[in-house]
Amino acid sequence: MGIGTPCMEAKMVTRAKVLLIDDDQDYRTSARCLLEGHGYEVIEADCGKDGLRKVAEQKPDVILVDVMMECDSEGYGVTQAIKYQDAFAACRNVPIIMVSSIQESPDELFPMAAESEMIRPDRYIAKPLEASVLLEAVEKALAARRPQTVPAP
Numbered sequence: 001m002g003i004g005t006p007c008m009e010a011k012m013v014t015r016a017k018v019l020l021i022d023d024d025q026d027y028r029t030s031a032r033c034l035l036e037g038h039g040y041e042v043i044e045a046d047c048g049k050d051g052l053r054k055v056a057e058q059k060p061d062v063i064l065v066d067v068m069m070e071c072d073s074e075g076y077g078v079t080q081a082i083k084y085q086d087a088f089a090a091c092r093n094v095p096i097i098m099v100s101s102i103q104e105s106p107d108e109l110f111p112m113a114a115e116s117e118m119i120r121p122d123r124y125i126a127k128p129l130e131a132s133v134l135l136e137a138v139e140k141a142l143a144a145r146r147p148q149t150v151p152a153p
Helices: 027-036 048-058 074-084 084-092 131-145
Strands: 017-021 041-045 062-065 098-102 123-126
Touching: 017 027, 017 123, 027 041, 027 131, 041 048, 048 062, 048 074, 048 084, 062 074, 062 123, 062 131, 074 084, 098 131, 123 131
Parallel strands: 017 041, 017 062, 062 098, 098 123
Antiparallel strands: none
């Protein structure tokens, strides 16, 4: 997704909350512009710790998380926490989409690791990515979670 991608006019109307956890301010700005332009409410966090706090406070409908932030595997820790820590039990069914410059998914990086299930997102997308790929991933994740999105007034 190019940094210079202009904000688009809304094509989809929804009030779904997307939590975007990424330390790259330029990427967050570009992704926020794209998602808001398609009717999503976007909540941002620049690190895993802040992201987990916002998961608990904001109860997002879908989570986009980078892998490498303050440490090389921070996104994996966020995913594991949401899936398995009691503090996030209410959010266990929130779809997690990992978006990272690491080209291999967790299953490809750790094919024999028994623990790979603990860090496996619902979808993995490698950066750079096209805007349409990100939008499609969010739409599919929401559709799988609930039958319809709620139209905005």
